[in-house]
Amino acid sequence: MSELLTELARPATAAELANLYSALDGQGLVPDTVVPSVVVVEAPGSPTLVPGLTERLGPFGVKVIALPAPASGTPARTTFLLGGELHGWCLESPAGDDPARDEESDEAELIGSAVVAARLRAWAAATRPVPTVTRFHRPGSDSIGVVQFDAGAETELVAKIGEAGMIRSETGFTSRTNDDLARIGRDPLFPRLHGVHIEGHQGVSIMEAAEAADLEQRLFSNEDRTEPAPDAADVLAPYLDQLGRWYRLTAGGTRPTSADYLYRERFHALREQPAFRSTFRLCFGDRDLDEHLAADLVLPDGSRIPGYTAATAWLDEHAPALLPRTGSQVHGDIYPTNMLRRSGGGPVFIDPRTVWEQRQRPDVGYGDPVFDLATLLHGLLPMPAILHAARQGKPEALFGDAFDPARPHDVSALRLPLRFSDRLRSMEHRLIETAPGDEPAHTVRCRLYIGAACSLAGWLKYENTLRTPQVWTATYAYTAWYLWQARTVHEQHTTKELA
Secondary structure (H helix, E strand, O other): OHHHOOOOEEEOOHHHHHHHHHHHHHOOOOOOOOOOEEEEEEOOOOOOOHHHHHHHHHHHOOEEEEEEOOOOOOOOEEEEEEOOOOOOEEEEEOOOOOOOOOHHHHHHHHHHHHHHHHHHHHHHHHOOOOOEEEEEEOOOOOEEEEEEEEOOOOOEEEEEEEEHHHHHHHHHHHHHHHHHHHHOOOOOOOOOEEEEEEEOOEEEEEEEOOEOOOHHHHOEOOOOOOOEOOOHHHHHHHHHHHHHHHHHHOOEOOOOOOHHHHHHHHHHHHHOOHHHHHHHHHHHOOOOHHHHHHOOEEOOOOOEEOOHHHHHHHHHHHHHHHOOOOEEEOOOOOOHHHEEEOOOOOEEEOOOOOOOOOOOOOOOOEEOHHHHHHHHHOOOOOHHHHHHHHHOOOOHHHHHHHOOOOOOOEOOOOOOOOOOOHHHHHHHHHHHHHOOOOOOHHHHHHHHHHHHHHHHHHHOOOOOOOOOHHHHHHHHHHHHHHHHHHHHHHHHHHHHHHO
16 A cells, blocks of 8 residues: 555654654553554644644544654654554655745645545455455566456456565556557557555555466477477467567667676676575585686587686677667566466566666666567577476486586586577577667677577576576576577678678
């Protein structure tokens, strides 16, 4: 319910509530944490909110109480909300009066409107059947839980629980995107938002429930999820068509501020992340991470490719010339499990990613469509296969019995394909065609591979997913391999130009 308040409101601390209860007790008032009440702590001589709030909230069964501020208090006035859905929230008014503004009436209106809205919501909820949970979805990296429930009237909704700032950012982006598409007669890209519920540092978005598209099963011809199905391109076509139209509709003429971070800097930032290093320690104990990242990788065909350190040094030199000049609105994480369908059968996307590693930026939601499509490429090769082996509890399926934890840079026993099959190459061409603009094909391919590597590198910090040396090493091997593919394409083109 706290989404009804402005950003000036905040959860009261335990110490503040304890002091408030003590002050109420000193006035002979019994604190009530069930029946809604508003306690206004006012400094002597400051304008009072109490009469106006009493008149506004009395008919709703809400008591308004005035308390004198302690001498040591710095704010001119603090209003606490007790009982009901807004219990524990407070709103501070800074000291000092500005006669040019009617702050008191604005503040009283804000508090009164929020409390009335909370009361009406609670009463409306009491008229409906109690919702029942229908299924649990696997939460993503940015969420704590995802719960689907029956809200009555044959309406299925999904509640996504996560950090409040992330929920606000995500729902703001998805709502704006859907509204912009609706204005030009297009279908919404994301599930329709039904509400946002902020609970202090935690937030909940409530949206329409979409149907599973089971893409991870439909896109592959084998259980190991290493080879695309013959009709994989047809399965993805409705999604790519919708994305392509969206990219063209929202195309902009400036470089996304996230471009250099995602195509270069993030590789450096990730290796310094505590979660990256702790996940490595979980898998390899006291082995030196920096030494490991500096080592060349030995591939199944006996060839060697540069390790992470050398590959990222190459990016430092060459990525600036590969960065996109323009951008568009983007999803940020087009993984197959984020691609669902509406009840009518049309495509819909969930869980957009607007920031990485909590790095705020001025153009949230604006990015490079090629990076968007690169997140899908790594969702074709290799992450479904790696995650399938991990979830089946069979990490040995990735390397067999030949894996040597003492030599994790030797991936010569890797059973997954370090190559593009004909079907996957066809899918790659389809991804490139979906990207708008007229950039040279080799530039787009380079960014596609670097973006896939960036997506893979992000997995290396998730210890709940990559819990074994085999799973971590397979993910790392493909990170280095995709960077090598980008380097190979770039050098082949350079050689051709110089010939």
